[in-house]
Amino acid sequence: MAFLFSALRVLLGLFFCVCGAIKLTDRISGEAHQQLKSQFVQFADAFPLKEFGYKPEPGRYLETMGWIEVVAGLLLAFGPQLLQEISNFVLTIIMIGAIYTLLVLKEPIAMCAPATVCLGLLLLLNIRGRERSAKSKFE
Template identity: 80%
Template sequence: MALVFSALRVLLGLFFSVCGVVKVTDRIAGDVYQQMKSQFVQFADVFPLKEFGYKPDPIWYLETVGWVELVAGFLLAFGPQLLQEISNFVLTVIMIGAIYTLLVLKEPVSMCAPATVCLGLLLLLNIRGRDRGSKAKFE
């Protein structure tokens, strides 16, 4: 079973890394990058900290999310356990933010599904990591 969770962690980490690369550069998938640029204009309009007077620049927002996904995804896949746990938390926060943003924009449920599935898998890995840590304490 540990092998299944390790494989899930690596695959999910690589998925986030690829998603991050697509947000950072237009050389991988130019049309997807252009679509992301236009979407992040909307995302910046409903940014959660907007209520406190902060609205990010859409391009800066896109690149920041991309770099965070790229690095955190890589660390989730290949980093030491502590960095895997930190990366899991960071990516969980990003997925919660993505779901919040899509719900505020009243996007269809099908648009929320990928972020929701990723959030569920991250939480599953988090629970599995805690179970593994608590077992080690009692053995």
Template identity: 75%
Template structure:
């Protein structure tokens, strides 16, 4: 089962690397890049922190999300355990923000599906194994031949 979660983590991380790269350059797909640029104009208009006086510029927003996805995706796929967990958390926040923006813009369900599936997989990776009790190994530190000490 551990192999399945490792494979899922690596594939999901690489998916985010590709998604971030699409936001950073038009060299992969000029059409997708132009579409993302126009979408981020709308996303900036409904940015969740806009009510607190912070509204990002669309291109800065696009580039920031792109770099976050690339770096966090690489760390999720290939980083040490602690950085995998941190990147999972960061990508979860990004996906919640994406879903918020899509819902506020009243986008069709098909357009919300990639962010919803990505969020679900990130949460699955985050909560895997947390419901199971971990075995505690007890070590016997008493010298050989002596009975264990009695505790009162």
């Protein structure tokens, strides 16, 4: 069972790396990169902190999310346990923000599916990590 969770952690981390890299460059998928660039104009308009007077510039927002996903994905996949937990938390916040943004923009529920599945898997890994930590304290 531990192998299954380790494999899930690595695959999910690599998935975030690829998603982040697509945001950063058009060399992986030019079409997806261009689509994300146009979507992030809308995403900036629905940014959760907009209510507090902060609205990010769409290009910078796209780039920041890309770098966060690449770094957090690598740490989730290959980092030491503490950094895996931190990256899991960061990616969880990003997925909650993504779902919030899509709902504010009134996108179809199907558009929320990838972020929702990723959020569920991150939470599953988080629960598994807490069980593992609790178990090691009692041994």
